[in-house]
Amino acid sequence: MKKKPFLFLFAAALLSTAALAQHSDKETKEDVARHRAMAAAHEGAAKCLEAGKGEKVCMQELAVACKGLAIGKYCGMRHVH
Template sequence: MKKTWVALGCAALALAMPVAAHSDKAGATVSEHVRKDIKRHRAMAAAHEAAARCLESGRSEEDCQQQLQAACKGLAIGKHCGMRHQH
């Protein structure tokens, strides 16, 4: 349980981290829309990493899926947090 809270804390920190300004090879800055998209992708990645750690800890797939859904609420479309894969 302690690992779950640590993973959720890490995911929260990832959400709170400011997105550094990126620029392409031509030197133009990235639009605000793209910056927000980058932030969402990083947040989803952190949520998926926490879900992977949850499964590694031996918790049930159902528990870990519920944790993933809670962490991804408002980030992605659907209940799979932007990802689907085979089982």
């Protein structure tokens, strides 16, 4: 059967990808800090909206707070509206 070599290659690729995904302690600490910074930025946006400043203003503030933290200007979080 020709499926076995393909299955073996697929499994090997999957395992090698998993091995690459391991982070060092330093990288893990950086990830934790980044997630906390993103959470703080989103908490600030929530407080801004609660204060009645308006969605446009709050999203601009969120974009500034998230700059360089994550993919996209809203720290990787989008709304449906």
